[in-house]
Amino acid sequence: MSGPGNAPESAQAREVRLKAGLEAVFQAELSRTVTVSDLVVTSAGARRGNVLFTATESGGEGQRYCVTYLPTLDIELLPIPQEAALFRLAEAQGVPVPHVHFATEDPQWVGGPLFVSDCVAGETVPRRVLRKVAAEGTGETIAAQLGSAFAALHSIDPALAPPALARPEQSPVEDALARTDQQLRELLQPSPIFSYAQRWLENHAPPAGEGLAIVHGDVRNGNVIIDEQGLAAVLDWEVAKVGDPLEDLAWTCLRCWRFGEDDKEVGGFGARTPFVSAYEAGGGAFDLERFHWWKVLGTYRWGLGLAGQAAAHLDGRFSNIVMAMSGRRVGELEYDLLSLLKP
């Protein structure tokens, strides 16, 4: 992002700069002389960029890649080289992720750290994903593939996690409750339903002492690539941490990620049974009560997140119409919470 007073960089100027930086970094990292072309910006978040491009060696055939980069040296959630290391760790364990070719923290190429991975073909836009899945009949397969992917990820010894990955301060459950309690206090207006949920979660907190795992933290439609065979890759690992594996399973099953396919609990793709069966077949341990607790926590957490977006809009930290309307989506999460907590 450009600072105050700077004119924002035009899309064209950015493309020229990225192309030159990518050609130079291919030379530096891989000793390959390539021409970079056909850049496509897939996500232009405020902080991170994801750009697909073709790299062609003289006389060779072009190959598609993806560069994930930070446009500046601003603070990262998870440093890019460590995110790349996590991709490699997950890939070695059989989690479908794009293969990483190299990572660098050197800001001279594109302004900040970057890593280059394979470009995985498929669909990522949630509603288009669900149309494709319906047309190809792959929903139940994807539910099972997600269960297998989680089993593979959660089987990794968390001691191998990159050092910058967040680790629990007390326990995943206590940390989550402390965070939501803080957010509850910061709401612009009191929410009796959220207060009810916080109290319920405290009263029903599952016991500590269960195994920790590397958790992705945000596996849902929108963060996965889906092709004709189903799940092709899991993306966006920047909120990964060491935590409770059931937190990962539950987050994928929240109603807010089903995009209208409400009766398909696993991300709008399929039912819970193939998901859990595949998880257990891959060595994962499922626990219904813990799963339910994390679903309530996740629903509550996303409701608080939406309220936080509205607050950021109103106090001017991040103002736009989408953030404003997030405040008017909180009611959906309140309703889902109450449904999950029906006495």
Add this chain to the structure above:
Amino acid sequence: MQDRPTAVELLDTLASYLEEEVGPELEGPLVYRTRVALNLLSVVRRELSDEAALPREAARLAALLHTAVPEGSPRLALEALNAQLAERLRRGGDPAFDEAAWPVLMAGAREKLAVLRPGYDDYDSAGERLGGAS
């Protein structure tokens, strides 16, 4: 009393303008944001159309809390009751009160959805607690 168009009719006019005149000229991220803008207008329109919503909710909360609806504007009265209820539910320790509160909270949640997203409450997640949906 203002002249026509009424506030609701003005919002409808703005929605038609965005949809029919502005929409076809747009591409890229503006298409999505304009859809959000149209949704925003429909939310405000439904909210303006139900003037009795605030006093109705205030009466429900006052009954649950065994208190009178505070004097003053319906909005301020509801804010005071809401804060009192939130504080009591946060404190906890009274399962009978929690049980009595749930249907009141649900009635309020459904009324909010009638403004925010009609039909969202056709689905009920309660069945997911055991075997999972479907």
